[in-house]
Amino acid sequence: MEIKRIYSNIDVNKIMKKLNVDKPGIKIMSKKAKIYLFYIKNMHIGAANILKQDALSIGADLALPNGVITCKFDRCDALLIGTKKHIEILSRKELAQPYGLKNLAKELKSYLNENRFDLKIMGVINANDDSFYPNSRFKGSLAIKMIEKMIEDGADIIDIGGVSSRPGSEPVDTEEELSRVKPIIKEIYKNRLFEKAEFSIDSFRPEVIEFALNHGFKIANDITGLRDDDVARVVSKMDAKIVIMHMKGNPKTMQIDPEYEDVTIEVSRFFDFQIKKAIDFGIKKHNIIIDPGIGFGKNLDHNIELLQNLEEFKKFGCEILVGASRKSMIDKIFPSSVEKRLPGTLALHLKAFENGANIIRCHDVYEHKQAFEVFKELID
Incomplete structure (x- = not known):
């Protein structure tokens, strides 16, 4: 007789099926594991x-x-x-x-909610000159070529943004934002790229969101977390998806000594309130995606705590998005320039996936696709 310890992160259902345990028994015993x-x-x-x-x-x-x-x-x-x-x-x-x-x-x-969602990789395209990672900035035909490459590399969603939300960034008006994203959105629509992947507009302005949703986009990625009622109305009217992200303050000031009594509880409280608001405006529950906002009004300890406690947010029954790609929290752990933060990014995103995230927003689609395919083999 031999013995082997089974660790808690192993799928016990899979083991019991292999043992040919009857289905009712699996259901009962898995709750004890x-x-x-x-x-x-x-x-x-x-x-x-x-x-x-x-x-x-x-x-x-x-x-x-x-x-x-x-x-x-x-x-x-x-x-x-x-x-x-x-x-x-x-x-x-x-x-x-x-x-x-x-x-x-x-x-x-x-907390017993067992909703399971498929993993999706969201590629990032920035149509501006001041996003924190220069290699994510694309305009015109270059943007279309990069979108096509991301789709080929395995992106399920492409997120297009015209305004930088990096710490300390200055806002631009609606007309300027539209002038940056309109040419790309029109080309996506013209080439029917929305048939090959889902498209998301990274904006908190109803006019920009409505234009994108009228041109094949399916998701509004709102870093303000649905603070504008008009955004809720547009998303509801178009029967689109909404990413509700938590941010403390605004991009210009959010990283100036952010404080929380308990960051997980405060972010959870925010989601509870904003999800109810979205539903009150007629947005369907299955169209709501939540994002804890890594790096948006959080210091290193806050970011780590949120990633470690990501399962807390599964209780809402919504898809969970995490975007820690090449962010400064990596530099605070292991000093490195933004160009050299891919390994740290993969580590953060793999942990996020393990803890419940199912949409990963990143700059490096191919590398993420490979990492996740390998990782899933280890945990399935």
């Missing part, structure tokens, strides 16, 4: 004591500070530990409990 950890902040002391007992009664647990059982204080933080099966049971059981546990139960249930 993954441990869930939930950090619960500012919980009522009564809720903490109830949840502790309920967790223990089913084989889960709740880590609490000393003094909870004697009600030494009114509120506390806690760490809930359990399998998927435990969380399913608690999400039902706590619905009947007081002290805010009903709302906690609903939150726990949302």
